[in-house]
Amino acid sequence: MLHYVTVNIDGADIKAPKGSSVLEVAIEYGICIPHLCHVPGLSDIGACRLCIVEHVTNGRSQVTTSCTLKVQEGMVIRSNTDRIKRLRHNIAELLVAEAPNSRAIQDIAVRCGVKKVRYPFRNSNCVLCGRCVRACAELWHANALGFVGRGKDRHVERPLNMRQEFCKGCDYCIQLCPMTITPCDGPMKPGEEYLCGKCESQLMITEEVPDSCAWCRLGEGFNCGRYAGVKS
Amino acid sequence: MNLSKLESILKGRSSQPHQLIEVLHDVQEHYGYIPEEAMREISKTLGVPLIEVYRVASFYKAFKLKPTGKYVITVCNGTACHVRGAQLLLDQATSQLGIKPGEVTDDGMFSIEHVNCLGACALGPIASENGTLGHHMTPAKLRKLINSLNREVKKEVKHA
Incomplete structure (x- = not known):
């Protein structure tokens, strides 16, 4: 039997199954918390930091990623305070500076209200969200991909830098990668990156009802939890 | 590559994933670096995915993946x-x-x-x-x- 706990997210008391994460519950109940590395059915590692929320305990609030935060009885979560918005804005800005060549990440930047990127574009074509790595290990049990190196040299690589015979060739890593959908105007050349921001009209909907999921198209590119089951 | 030494390193450690770093240390000490074949063998014997062996070996500076000079x-x-x-x-x-x-x-x-x-x-x-x-x-x-x-x-x- 499923045990339920009551959590308070943005003022709404929600009955949530024990063991689920705050992000899952919020998506289920139509509360929009932007996220990138979360894929339904895979373990959460809190890599992209986009899904940060404030967890209020004893009058103090702690900022933490909601995908790795499990629901507890009487929890109080705030997902759309000024502090969170400011931090999330900055994180989205850093993500889009790291990898502007992705519609999914450009959309997230728009969703988080990024108007200008203050950081130099690095165009490294990977934000280390680990979607491919986790899908390979957990869904297919192939372990044909993983993180290699450390610090600024950390990157996704195949074992011994070559394709191994145990790679099943399912291409699921490519399907899940947020980099596979290029911006509408095609891939950007190095040195000519820009913030797309063309879908700002979508933002109007999310601004009118700030913390509820307006089913904006901005989440489609990276299979936002809302869209996960819709496509297939 | 001399595999008999590797076998003696791995002896008594099969199916013990937590021994990974110890084994890598021993291999590094004997060969001076960690050869590819050794990584494959470690992966098979310890029951750790190859990517995990490679990830750990590439993470620590103490492990070298290329042979060093004399x-x-x-x-x-x-x-x-x-x-x-x-x-x-x-x-x-x-x-x-x-x-x-x-x-x-x-x-x-x-x-x-x-x-x-x-x-x-x-x-x-x-x-x-x-x-x-x-x-x-x-x-x-x-x-x-x-x-x-x-x-x-x-x-x-x-x-x-």
């Missing part, structure tokens, strides 16, 4: 050595041997490395050759050291 010149780049001109030593070594730090000369005799501290700051700047510390190094002293090693290499070639 003579490893290690230049200390710690704070004390740095302010006393460790960069000059590194420049001297790289220009004299024609390789960058982390590389090996074509004949496989020399490799250069830089480390963050060798723990002998009072003796800095330090350049060590295969673990023998050279204290109060200057570019001139380092040049002489490398020249003398070079002569030894030539002697060995003659005898062989």
